[in-house]
Amino acid sequence: NAGVMQNPRHLVRRRGQEARLRCSPMKGHSHVYWYRQLPEEGLKFMVYLQKENIIDESGMPKERFSAEFPKEGPSILRIQQVVRGDSAAYFCASSPSQGVTYEQYFGPGTRLTVT
Amino acid sequence: KNQVEQSPQSLIILEGKNCTLQCNYTVSPFSNLRWYKQDTGRGPVSLTIMTFSENTKSNGRYTATLDADTKQSSLHITASQLSDSASYICVVSANKLVFGAGTILRVKS
Numbered sequence: 001n002a003g004v005m006q007n008p009r010h011l012v013r014r015r016g017q018e019a020r021l022r023c024s025p026m027k028g029h030s031h032v033y034w035y036r037q038l039p040e041e042g043l044k045f046m047v048y049l050q051k052e053n054i055i056d057e058s059g060m061p062k063e064r065f066s067a068e069f070p071k072e073g074p075s076i077l078r079i080q081q082v083v084r085g086d087s088a089a090y091f092c093a094s095s096p097s098q099g100v101t102y103e104q105y106f107g108p109g110t111r112l113t114v115t
Numbered sequence: 116k117n118q119v120e121q122s123p124q125s126l127i128i129l130e131g132k133n134c135t136l137q138c139n140y141t142v143s144p145f146s147n148l149r150w151y152k153q154d155t156g157r158g159p160v161s162l163t164i165m166t167f168s169e170n171t172k173s174n175g176r177y178t179a180t181l182d183a184d185t186k187q188s189s190l191h192i193t194a195s196q197l198s199d200s201a202s203y204i205c206v207v208s209a210n211k212l213v214f215g216a217g218t219i220l221r222v223k224s
Contacts (some may be wrong), residue, residue: 042119042204042214042215042217043204045211059211091159103161105161106159108156109156
């Protein structure tokens with residue numbers, strides 16, 4: 001049973017470009033969470049999705065950031081018109097069911113560098 | 116405001132020694148408390164998860180304690196190994212997970 005997969009592992013974008021980060025949850029998991037980790041800081045919650053639904057996006061910046069989890073395929077975190085401050089590690093986690101009582105399994109992360 | 120604070124920020128110990136990492140939290144409503152280990156360049160991996168009624172939980176050489184009255188937790192690592200070098204993150208569940216900034220542990224030979 002493969003773990004949570006994220007790709008790419010490293011992504012370099014110039015200011016103004018778009019970044020697309022992909023996350024495939026563990027088999028059988030229908031709940032996906034995205035987190036951002038800035039250097040020297042803890043992980044910060046961004047968004048929680050189920051298949052085809054955004055459940056909680058309270059941690060997402062209001063502009064330029066969007067997320068989706070379609071019926072088929074991976075979850076996508078999209079950052080438009082990237083700026084240097086978007087440089088961070090972005091982690092995806094999945095769980096088998098809803099709620100913070102369930103274990104979340106983390107992927108290896110995507111390290112985004114904006115030049 | 117929900118917060119999780121960890122201390123020390125970083126720690127260096129000799130291989131074979133024990134160490135204890137601290138976590139204080141102000142999170143409400145409290146659901147559970149978790150300790151994660153994050154190796155450099157990797158995602159966090161769960162070590163323990165404790166609910167309100169649990170005082171202590173072990174996972175091999177890792178033992179976590181929880182005092183829900185004082186809102187404190189500790190992670191004790193026994194007989195440290197070089198592979199224990201990592202960031203240890205305390206996470207408290209409220210309506211969502213609230214992460215501490217982590218303690219960076221370096222075990223040297």
